[in-house]
Structure formats: C-alpha cells, structure tokens
Amino acid sequence: MPDAISRATTAGTALFTDMYELTMLEAALADGSGDRPCVFELFARRLPAGRRYGVVAGTGRLLDALEGFRFGDAELELVSRFLKPSTVEWLRDFRFSGDIDGYREGDFYFPGSPILSVSGTFTECVLLETLALSIFNHDSAVASAAARMVGAAAGRTLIEMGSRRTHEEAAVAAARAAYLAGFDSTSNLEAARRYGIPAAGTAAHAFTLLHTTTEGRDEASAFRSQVESLGVDTTLLVDTYDITEGVNTAIAVAGPELGGVRIDSGDLGVLARQVRAQLDSLGATRTKIVMSGDLDEYGIAGLRAEPVDAYGVGTSLVTGSGAPTAGMVYKLVEVDGIPVEKRSAAKESRGGAKRAVRYARRTGTLVEEVVYPAHFEQVPAGEGTQVHHLMVPLVRSGDPVDDLPTLEESREFLREGLVRLPWEGLTLSAGDPAIPTRFVREE
Template sequence: MDVPSTALFTDHYELTMLQAALRGGTAERRSVFEVFTRRLPEGRRYGVVAGTGRVLDAVENFRFDADVLDFLRERGVVDEATLAWLADYRFGGDIWGYPEGEVYFPGSPVLRVEGTFAECVLLETVVLSILNHDSAIAAAASRMAAAAGGRGLIEMGARRTHELGAVAASRAAYVGGFDSTSCLAAGFRYGIPTVGTSAHAFILLHDSERDAFRVQVEALGRGTTLLVDTYDVAEAVRTAVEVAGPGLGAVRIDSGDLLLVAHRVRQQLDALGARDTRIVVTSDLDEYAIASLAAAPVDAYGVGTQLVTGSGHPTCSMVYKLVARADSAEPSAPLRPVAKKSLGGKASSGGRKWAARRDDAEVVGTGPVPPSLADRQLLVPLVKAGEVVAREPLEAARSRHAAARAALPLSAVQLSRGEPVLPTEYVTS
C-alpha cells in the first residue's frame, strides 16, 4: 500500500529558506534544532510528550514525489535547482527525544534534530504540528485520568474536531490514560479498544422506550449500555432492568445534575437487584467535572469536546529552534552555539542540550553530563542516520506515562492553578 507523502505538511517559507541556503552555500552546514516550550499552559503543573510515533512516521514519509514537485513547479514556490535537490530528499540525520508518554517542563528539549541545515529545516512545521496537538490532548487526558482515580475513561470527541484530528486525538488520549475510544478509525489504525452502543435518536426512533431497550438488548446482549435520560430517568431505569434483567451491563446518563442523578440511579439499581450494573456518565465533562464526581457512584466517564480541544489549551506552544551549527559544510567542522535574542520573552538558549531529571528538578545542560545524572538522562535515540530505531507499541507509551506521572510529587495532579511541579535548572560546561 502506498503511504501518502507528508512533504507538503510544511510552510512555504521552509522551502524558500532552503532555496536561499542552497544558493548561498550554507545548506549543508551541520546543524542542531531543538523542540521545547518556554512555558506550560497557564495553571498546568506538567506537560506530556505525545505524538512521537506519528513524528517518526512523518519523517519516514517526507518525500517529494512527482505530483508534489509538479505542484511546487506550477506555483513557482522554488526554482529548478531546488526542485532537483528535493527530488532526492531523504532525511539522513539523527533525532533524539524524550520517549513518548514522558512528562516535560519549560525548557525541556523534548526533541533534538541533527543533520544538515537543509534536511532539518524542512521538518519544522510537521514536527511542531504533531507534537503541539498531540501533547496538548495527552496533557488534558492525563489530568482527567488523575481526576478519575482509576475509573474508566472513554474518548468520544470525534464529532467535535477535524476528522483526521479526531484519530490523532484518540491516540494521544490513550497515551494520557484513557481506556477506549468511540472512533473506529483510531481503533483500526492504532489498536485502541473501541466502545459504543446507542444515542437518543435510537430511543426516539421507537414507539416506546421499552421497545428501544428490548431491541437493543436482543441485538447486543444483556451486557449492553442503555441510555436512560431521554424521558424520565427513574422510569427508564426500571424499564431497563425489567427488559434486560439484573445482569444489565450498564446505564448511561447524559444530562442533569450528574452527581445527584448518579446517586439516585445507583440506589434504584441496587433496589432492583442490579447491583453489578455499571453507571456511565457523559455530558460536557472536563477534569474539574470529573473531580467533582469523585464521591458519586460512577464507574466510567465519557469525554468529548473538552478532551479533543485540550481542555482549554489546544496547543503546547512548542517551538523548533536552531541551537547550534557549523561554520562550514565540512563534516569535521565543529558546532558552535547559536541563539535568538529578542524582546518579549522569545529568546532561546544556544547549544546542543542534554536533559536529566532529579527528584527535585528538571536539569537541562550543555557539555558533559555530570556523573551524578548519567543514569537519569531523558533523551533517547529515535532516528540514527535516517533510520527509525525506536518503534514501539502504543501500550508502551501509555504505560510509560502512567509511571512518569506517578513519580512526580503529589501536587502534580492538583487541579488548582500553580507553577510547574518541578523547576527547570540550567547548567553549562
């Protein structure tokens, strides 16, 4: 199966910079770019690295095929010499990064891309597009998972975002701690468990709620989830147990005062002998609403809009900056630090960096790694000489995140506004 090229998931100026660098003789200078964020979204205590696996796919498929080159030629984006260079483009450098699912803090070099200026600069937009989106969703998912306290979490936001973004959001939410998704495309592409039963339209289709429940149970079995808030919740719960019996799998509540209604439904189910029937709640939930339901007899939460929009923070504001480059195209030319200096808090820090984590700080530095931090380094090789070396199952990233979050101070999962739970400490050689 042909895999679509990712080469046009980029900005026009990446190619015009390339053309100018080729013309000026600087395109082949060895360079180091780093991805980091200067600050976390307001009130967040930690970030979550997500999308790394998708970045590796994007780099691998960053190819300028004939159709892409024809488009660039017709639009006059770059000249023929640049088109000829692009026709043979294959990223041949190295990429290091925080492994997917790891947490990060301001200044953390979550990705480091090394190679020639020409081959590295082209990847800027697609790398940032993926990491900014997926990390934002994973961070929201992580906060919701912490608030849920081990109760089930269902991602169900596909109808609230772009159709392709929905698949990426499902993946990121799974990394962040969600258990399943309603999005079949995400299940197909990434192996995420999928769930779903019926909506209010199914109830309204039938002549009575009893008829709808009967048909659903006959079709899907007694373990199905019946939606009980279309008309009268108490009557619906009674009818649901009469139709399915005490072995009914679950009921779903999608409106009203969820805390109050959940308590009433639990009492009613228990009184009807359906003690093992689970309660699932939906309805515009976010981490704060989930936390407010901690005392409710709820077994699972379904989250849509707030999750796929990053719960108010749809991007992580990550940037892709040149931090070191050689003075010539000679392979042996030494690297020297470079950095942007500007007003408005947008300056960058030069030098090829490493990162390590102590119990009390995120440590970012240049030069030799102190022996005391040698076994605490965070960056791992992802691509070597153009070849991906770090493919892993999505479950690995999900498990890694659970462990990383658990290792943070307890204040990390507080929903009150505050500073990053670990400060970033900079050291230089």
C-alpha cells in the same frame, strides 16, 4: 497491523509544511549554507497557565510521518510553482538523513525541556519544522489534558468520545493521545483500526427516538432491540425522556444483569446517587453507571464521591481542556558547532545543543530537571540520588532506530512516571510546574 502502517505512511506528508521552509531551503542551497551541520530543538517555552506538567505525545506519529516525507510528482508540481527547477530536482531526491534524539513518548515535559533534538544539514532539518510542530503541538496538548482526567478519575474507566468535536483526522490522533495518557478506550473506529486501541460505544438518543410510533414514544422497544442485538451486557442510554422511567424500563427489558446505563445530561452527581439507589433497589447491583455530557477533569473530580463507574469524555479532551495547542516551537540552536540564539524581546531562546536529566529521591520521587550543554562529558550534579537520562535515540541517518517502544509501552511508561511526580504536581489546581528545571550554561 500492516494495514495500519500503510494507511499511516502512504499518503505523502511533505506538503504539511509552511511555504517559507522551502524558500529558505532554496536560498540556503544557493548561498552554500544549506549544508552546514545544524541542531534544531523542539520545546515548549511554558506550560499552559497553571498546569503542573506536560505529557510528550506525538513521537510515534512523527516517525511514521517521516517515512512519507518525500516529494513525489504531486508535491513537486506544487513546489515548482515557486521554486527554481534546480531546487525542485534537489527535492526529488530528498530524504531526511539526519539524527533525532528526544524524550520518550509518554514522558513529562516542563518549560524548556528539549523534547526533540534534530541534527543534520540545515536544509533537511528546516524542512521538518512544520510537520514536527503540528504533531507534537496537537498530540501533547491532548495527552496533557487527558493525563489530568485520568488522575481525576482515580482508577475509574474513561472512554474517549470526542471525535465529533474536532477535525476527523485530528480525532484519530486525539484518541491515540488519550489512550497513551491512560484512557481505556475510544469511540473512534479509525483509531481502533490504525493503532489497535480498544473501541467502545453505547447508543445515541436517536436510537431511542427512532422507535417512536404514531402511538408515541417507545423507549422499551428501543432498549429491547439494543439488548437483542448487543446482549444484556450493553449500556442503555436512559435520559432521552425521564431518567427514573428510563432506568425502570431498562431493567424491566434487560433484567438486573444489564451491563450499564448511561446518563448524558442533568446534574450528574445527584443523578448518579439516585440512579445507583434505583438500580440497587431493582436488584441491578452490578449494573454500571456511565456518565457523559461536557465532562472535563474538574467535572470528573467533582464526581469522585459519587457512584459513577465510567466517564465518557469528548469536547474537553480533544480541545486540550482549555489549551488546544501545546505552544511548542522548533528552534535552530547550533550551527557548525556554534551555539546560536534569537535575542528579540520576550522570546529569548537558549543556544547550543542540549541534553537533559531528571534527578529523583531514593524513593523515586522526582526533584528537578537539569538541562545542560550536549558536549558536557559529565552530567551536572543535582538534587537527588537517582538520575534519569531523558533523551534517547529515535532516528539515526534518517531511519527510526530498532525497538522503539509501542504505544502500549509508552502508555505504561507514563503510568509509572505519574507515580514519581511530587504529590502537588498531581493536583488539578493551578500552580507552578511539578518540579523546577535548572538550565546549566557553558562554564
């Protein structure tokens, strides 16, 4: 999709940045410290309350955004309002030329997991802070919530339809994160265009209401029009007026081969059983039931015993189901090979560049994550017989490495990963992280 790439990268991304990154850069250029080799790490201090795991999402978007992180005339005009001319000139030639290693997109993360490790001069690394955090905090929040919904749906179809509940560009990224996490499709057309995600949709109540005449409501006319236009395989929205009547009308109009009916309100569990029985009695035994209406992972789980075929999820998906931001931070951990860390109360960070592995049993079940100093020549011993290296090269000398996984491959990576979580990590109930993380310090 050449189109997709151009839309994603031609708009400059350099001003998605907090002002202080640039004033720090100016001061560091002036005092000579700007060229010191540094390592910054991006990580979450904790998971949202009660969550068992997080899902890394945003890597692909960050690499796209990195390409557009240049200071053209529009950007330079803005920064020249508060920076010295020499700094502005320095920015004109700016291009990130460092290295980035990180967890694979679609992998899990736990408290303290070094999701990204960014190496280069201070100036080039500090500039990426705001943008990298924006992308990972948003996308990982959505993917982490989405993965729980996918688990709760237990194989049933999930349609992402939350675009209208979040910022229009965030909606596109949310659709991508949901798909990464295992959703089947999205209602968002820009996400379909930009990322090739399957698009899906049914109809709104407005379409039924549109067919009102001076004689009154006319649901049959709306259904007939939809079936004529979209075929008998379409999904009819049956809850504009009375659901039982709506289902009767739907089958009367479309016949028992109707693709599906959608119910968007009411006591969804009761309605699912009633409507299934009604459809079956009308001979529409293969007509699917799509449920929507303020569903979250708990609502989905609550319908597990009911005859629901697909869920449409909106608000709770795009708002991270109670955790709209992943709480990730981007911290300087090493300068010129010297580990550095903040010492303020309650916000301690761990100095030094790090690497991470996960140990698993012979069966594949994960046992623990081990985070250790990057300079160690040997991976610390751990519990388990298999060891998975978690950090892979993403960027070398400013360029994305070859053969980065596609969105589909990352989606498959997560799908396979979920099989390896201990079972209690997959429960929706609040609790500790699915596996512990052990931090090995300098010896």
